[in-house]
Amino acid sequence: MELAVDSCLLAGRLMIESGAETYRVEDTMSRMAIAQGLIGTQSFVTPTGIMFSLGKDGSTRLMTIRERITDLEKIALVNQVSRKLANAELTIEESYEELQRIASAHLLFPIWMQFIAAAIASGSFLILFDGYWQDVPAGVLAGGIGFLVVTYIHDLTRVKFFAEFVAALSVGIVGFLAVILHLGIDLNTIIIGGVMPLVPGLLITNAVRDMMAGHFVSGVSKGAEAFLTAFAIGAGIAFILSFSGGLF
Amino acid sequence: MVWLIQAVFSFIAAAAFGVIFNAPRKMIIHCGYVGMFGWLLYFLFESNWTDTAQASFVGAFVVALLAHILAKRFRVPMIVFSVSGIIPLVPGGSAYNAMRNVVENNFNEAIFFATRAFMTSGAIAMGLVFAEVMMQLVFRFLRRKRIQEIVE
Numbered sequence: 001m002e003l004a005v006d007s008c009l010l011a012g013r014l015m016i017e018s019g020a021e022t023y024r025v026e027d028t029m030s031r032m033a034i035a036q037g038l039i040g041t042q043s044f045v046t047p048t049g050i051m052f053s054l055g056k057d058g059s060t061r062l063m064t065i066r067e068r069i070t071d072l073e074k075i076a077l078v079n080q081v082s083r084k085l086a087n088a089e090l091t092i093e094e095s096y097e098e099l100q101r102i103a104s105a106h107l108l109f110p111i112w113m114q115f116i117a118a119a120i121a122s123g124s125f126l127i128l129f130d131g132y133w134q135d136v137p138a139g140v141l142a143g144g145i146g147f148l149v150v151t152y153i154h155d156l157t158r159v160k161f162f163a164e165f166v167a168a169l170s171v172g173i174v175g176f177l178a179v180i181l182h183l184g185i186d187l188n189t190i191i192i193g194g195v196m197p198l199v200p201g202l203l204i205t206n207a208v209r210d211m212m213a214g215h216f217v218s219g220v221s222k223g224a225e226a227f228l229t230a231f232a233i234g235a236g237i238a239f240i241l242s243f244s245g246g247l248f
Numbered sequence: 249m250v251w252l253i254q255a256v257f258s259f260i261a262a263a264a265f266g267v268i269f270n271a272p273r274k275m276i277i278h279c280g281y282v283g284m285f286g287w288l289l290y291f292l293f294e295s296n297w298t299d300t301a302q303a304s305f306v307g308a309f310v311v312a313l314l315a316h317i318l319a320k321r322f323r324v325p326m327i328v329f330s331v332s333g334i335i336p337l338v339p340g341g342s343a344y345n346a347m348r349n350v351v352e353n354n355f356n357e358a359i360f361f362a363t364r365a366f367m368t369s370g371a372i373a374m375g376l377v378f379a380e381v382m383m384q385l386v387f388r389f390l391r392r393k394r395i396q397e398i399v400e
Contacts, residue, residue: 019327020325020327021327024325024327070268070269070270070331071269071270072266072269072270072271072272072325072327072328072331073270073271073272073273074270075325075327075328076272076275076324076325076328079324079325080323083323107270108270109267109270113267114267114268117264117265117267117268118264118268120260120261120264121260121261121264121265121268124257124258124260124261124264125257125261125336125340127253127257128254128257128258128261128287128336129340129341147268188344188345188348191344192340192341192344195340195344196261196335196338196340197265197268199335199338199340201265201331201334201335201338202269202327202331204334204338204369204372204373205327205330205331205334205372205373205376206327208373208376208377209376209377209380212373212377212380230343234343234347237344237347237348238347238348238350238351241347241348241351241352242351
């Protein structure tokens with residue numbers, strides 16, 4: 001029984017940390033509990049902590065969440081484990097082991113690959129947003145550098161807001177330099193393309209879907225996180241624009 | 249030609265976001281398709297008939313529908329497909345223009361763009377939720393039909 005509770009909590013933690021929707025986390029936890037014959041469990045999931053209770057006579061456990069990243073593969077893997085557990089393809093011991101393996105595994109793509117992906121995405125967005133073809137190299141560079149900066153500063157300082165601000169600032173600087181040096185034409189589209197990898201897309205979608213599912217605590221807090229990110233990006237860009245405003 | 253360029257680059261952009269968000273490796277191509285279809289519909293509506301908000305609604309709706317269908321088919325959470333598909337629709341341009349006009353003290357313009365960014369994000373949210381509700385109704389209907397067939 002302890003093992004079942006541990007597995008539920010671990011699965012919930014992994015999903016929240018990887019960026020899953022709150023209602024899906026609760027759903028997964030209750031499915032796993034029911035598969036173990038635990039009836040009447042209650043869970044309360046927020047982006048910063050999970051409470052899980054076995055009901056009237058059982059114990060209640062709490063787990064705090066400190067770090068949240070976006071790792072869709074982990075969500076998919078945990079989902080698979082819970083599905084297998086519910087179909088009795090795995091025993092609870094096996095699934096707990098499997099979950100622990102997922103927890104300690106490092107599944108993210110290597111950083112250089114993410115860097116290339118961010119750079120390519122920025123270049124593509126530049127074209128999608130009606131930019132000039134001559135601006136593509138500048139956009140690619142700006143997007144890639146922005147992504148690298150946000151990753152490294154976040155590792156260094158652990159302050160998300162600051163990392164995003166500096167990243168947006170560096171996107172702006174790269175764009176600005178490109179235009180000054182006549183390597184680019186339109187500062188606006190370069191910056192818009194360059195900040196796309198920083199945009200809190202997952203947070204926005206999740207915030208809305210949590211709200212619609214009635215999870216107002218999660219919805220509002222994810223919305224706040226998304227707003228803070230958007231504000232950081234905006235502030236960084238505004239900083240650059242207010243100095244370059246006279247030139248363009 | 250314009251369509252081909254839009255299709256190719258939206259595919260690349262969405263797939264690249266699949267890599268950044270660490271989607272399961274086999275699903276990255278599908279992330280690209282979802283993003284491409286969403287963007288192409290957005291582009292079709294935006295360049296021919298409607299404003300960005302309505303076009304974003306249509307795009308988000310299609311993204312969420314496709315995400316649901318693929319999620320059922322491959323048995324992975326739908327979030328894998330919806331997140332990278334939604335990214336091209338995010339109103340980055342409007343938000344940027346709002347910011348720029350604030351910095352340049354053009355507050356009327358800034359409010360115009362900020363409102364548009366806000367409306368567009370609202371439209372994306374509505375598109376996602378509508379698709380979700382619709383899929384739930386469809387699946388419920390299908391399940392009931394299947395149960396009826398078994399009973400008979």
